[in-house]
Amino acid sequence: DAGVTQSPTHLIKTRGQQVTLRCSPKSGHDTVSWYQQALGQGPQFIFQYYEEEERQRGNFPDRFSGHQFPNYSSELNVNALLLGDSALYLCASSFSGKPSYEQYFGPGTRLTVT
Amino acid sequence: GENVEQHPSTLSVQEGDSAVIKCTYSDSASNYFPWYKQELGKRPQLIIDIRSNVGEKKDQRIAVTLNKTAKHFSLHITETQPEDSAVYFCAANPRRALTFGSGTRLQVQP
Numbered sequence: 174d175a176g177v178t179q180s181p182t183h184l185i186k187t188r189g190q191q192v193t194l195r196c197s198p199k200s201g202h203d204t205v206s207w208y209q210q211a212l213g214q215g216p217q218f219i220f221q222y223y224e225e226e227e228r229q230r231g232n233f234p235d236r237f238s239g240h241q242f243p244n245y246s247s248e249l250n251v252n253a254l255l256l257g258d259s260a261l262y263l264c265a266s267s268f269s270g271k272p273s274y275e276q277y278f279g280p281g282t283r284l285t286v287t
Numbered sequence: 288g289e290n291v292e293q294h295p296s297t298l299s300v301q302e303g304d305s306a307v308i309k310c311t312y313s314d315s316a317s318n319y320f321p322w323y324k325q326e327l328g329k330r331p332q333l334i335i336d337i338r339s340n341v342g343e344k345k346d347q348r349i350a351v352t353l354n355k356t357a358k359h360f361s362l363h364i365t366e367t368q369p370e371d372s373a374v375y376f377c378a379a380n381p382r383r384a385l386t387f388g389s390g391t392r393l394q395v396q397p
Contacts, residue, residue, distance in 0.1 A: 206384065215293075215376050215387030216331065229383050232288075263330065265385075274319060274380055278330040 175200055177266050177279035185285045186254050194249045194282045198266030204228075205247040206276060207239060210261040222247050223269060251284075259286045289314040289381045293388025300367050301396050308391045310377035311359040319380040320353060320360050325390075326373045334375075335362070367395045 178197045186192050198205050204223045208216035218231035222241035241247045245266075251258055261283050265276035290313040300306050312320075318339040323331035337344045337351045337360065344351050348367075353360040364371055372395045378385040 204383075208385075213390075215378075215390050216385070218384040218386065221383055231384060274383055275321070275333065275336065276385060277333060278323075280330045 177202075177264060177277055179262075179264050179279040179282050181282060182280070183283045183285075185287060187287055188254055188256060190254050191250065191252045192254060192284060194251075194262050194264075194284070195246065196249070196264030196266075196279055197246045198264075199277050202266035202268050202277075203245050204267045204269050204274075205241060205245065206265045206267070207247070207249045208263040208265065208278075209233070210263055210281070212260070216263055219249070254286045256286050259284060289317060289379055289386040291377060291379050291386050291388045293377050293391060295391060296389065297392045297394070299394045299396060302367060302369060304367055306364045306367055306371070306393055306395075308362045308375055308377065308393075309359060310361070310379075310388050311357075312379040312386075313358065314379065314381040315358070316381040317379040320351070321378050321380070321385070322349075322351060322362050323376045323378065323387075324373045325376065331376060364393075367393075369395050369397050371395050 180195045206221040207219040210216040220230040225241045236252045238250045261281045263281045264279040267276045293310045321336035324334045325331045348365045350363040374390045377388040
């Protein structure tokens with residue numbers, strides 16, 4: 174049973190560029206949430222996708238956008254990168270049928286903006 | 288929105304001692320409280336969780352308690368071992384998104 178997977182593992186981009194990160198949820202899960210974890214801090218919620226739609230959004234600008242595909246995998250896109258976007262981006266999957274919304278994290282993508 | 292505060296930020300204990308990490312939350316709609324362990328360079332790993340209709344839950348050396356009235360919950364680790372050394376995060380879930388605390392770096396001295 175495959176867990177949550179993310180790609181790529183590491184990424185280096187220049188200010189102003191755009192980036193796309195990818196996530197495949199755990200088998201049986203249909204909901205994907207994205208989090209940003211700056212160094213030394215707890216993860217911060219970006220948004221959640223369910224049934225191919227953004228269901229909830231955290232306090233992040235419109236430069237952050239996403240998509241969910243019919244197979245439940247998801248992408249996170251960040252436009253006009255800023256130095257402050259450097260962080261570990263975590264994807265978490267869950268099953269909508271569980272009332273407790275247990276979320277399981279992928280290994281993350283380490284994004285460095287120079 | 289939800290606000291989760293976590294204390295202490297660092298905790299050093301001797302192997303075999305107990306460790307306690309405390310969190311408070313602000314949104315009374317929160318009904319699910321997970322705890323994650325994150326080792327250096329690795330993903331957060333769910334170690335235990337508690338729902339709002341339960342006051343305490345135990346899993347081997349780990350236990351979590353919840354006081355809904357006071358809006359606080361705690362993680363208790365007994366008989367700590369060096370492999371328990373990591374950063375621990377509490378979180379609360381008022382709707383669907385998790386709001387995390389700022390983390391506690393636990394160091395278990397052998």
